Every structure is written in C-alpha cells, then in structure tokens.
Amino acid sequence: PLININIRKGFYDGLRRNSFICRVILKCNNRNLGVVGSEILSTYRRNSSHLIQLKILQADFQQSELEHVALTVRSCSNLKEVTLYQCNITDQKLLSIVEALRGQSSLERLYLNRNRIGNDGCQALATLLSHPNSNVQEIQLSDNNIDNEGAIAICNSLINNTKLKKIFLSDNPIDRNVKDVFYN
Numbered sequence: 001p002l003i004n005i006n007i008r009k010g011f012y013d014g015l016r017r018n019s020f021i022c023r024v025i026l027k028c029n030n031r032n033l034g035v036v037g038s039e040i041l042s043t044y045r046r047n048s049s050h051l052i053q054l055k056i057l058q059a060d061f062q063q064s065e066l067e068h069v070a071l072t073v074r075s076c077s078n079l080k081e082v083t084l085y086q087c088n089i090t091d092q093k094l095l096s097i098v099e100a101l102r103g104q105s106s107l108e109r110l111y112l113n114r115n116r117i118g119n120d121g122c123q124a125l126a127t128l129l130s131h132p133n134s135n136v137q138e139i140q141l142s143d144n145n146i147d148n149e150g151a152i153a154i155c156n157s158l159i160n161n162t163k164l165k166k167i168f169l170s171d172n173p174i175d176r177n178v179k180d181v182f183y184n
Contacts, residue, residue: 012043015043016046023052023053023055024044025056025057026040026056026057026059027057027058028057028058028060029058033056037065037068038068041069041072044076049077054076054082057086059084059086061088070096070097071100074103076104078106079104080107081109082097082101082107082111083111084115086113086115088115089121090115091118091121094112094121098128105133107136108135108137110139111139112141112144113140113141113142113144114144115144116145118146118147119150121150122141122150122151123150125157126153126154126156130158132160134163134164136163136164137163137164137165139164141154141167145173147172147173147175151172151174151178
C-alpha cells in the first residue's frame, strides 16, 4: 500500500539523517536479508562515518545480499567490529567480505562463528591477518569447517602479526596436535 511506502521512506530518511546510531544489528532468523535489510545497509553506505559495529545474525545470505554487506563494510571507515553469525557463509562467499575488510585499519574484532568456512576461507583470512595495516585483535571462527590445513594457514599468517590477541577455533575438525600449536 502507498502508506507503507511513505512510512518506509521516512524510516530510511531518518536513518540517513541520524548521525548518533553507531551500531547496527540485523537478526534475520534464518531468512534472507531481504529488501529492508539491504536498504538499511544501503543507508549506511551513504552516511557511514559513524558506524562502528555491524552485526548480522542468522541470515541465509545469497551472493547478491553478501555484495550489499561487502559494499557497506568497504564504505564504513570507522568499523571496529563485524559479526556475521550463522549466516551460511562459505569459502566462496567469504572472499568478497575479506576483500572489503582489507582496507579497514580500524577493524579490531571479526566474528564469523557458525558458518561454513573451510580451508580456502582460512587462506583468504590469512591474507587479511598478515597485512601490515591489519589491526584485528580478536577473530572468532568457532563451529565452521576448518581443519588442519586452514588452522595452519591462519597460524602461518601470524608470523609478523603483533596485533592479534585472541583467536577462537573451537568446534572445528582440527587435530589435537595442530591445536597444541595455538596453545604454545
């Protein structure tokens, strides 16, 4: 109905004008991000300097929606935390997110728990963590599909990284002898 269109337009216009909102949390309950979620992200691409936290929970991301997320992350220069929890992110889907995060020197926390990230995703994350401008202090990758190869790739990326303080890899199929490397 026409009235709903005007209400939505007013809502998005209000988001654009409000410079006090610095945290956005979208809970999708295992559905797609949808038009509303995509429009909210689009709003922050236009007025992005104050956004410091972006959390998207339980989304069933399609590739086109992930591109909206990547564009938003890329344009938000002050992001300190990005959480994509249980969002059906595979290695292939993670590539656009990692590429968007590569230029984020303010990013301190990256939470990617309960996705479908595997070894190729870990290789992409390793490039992010080994970048000299990376300020990531905490990364959570619990409950994914990361095995020995992925864990070793991340471990090797930390050779010159002095910023990372915490890494969470629990509930992944990693052998005990590889896990011991992270505890020593």
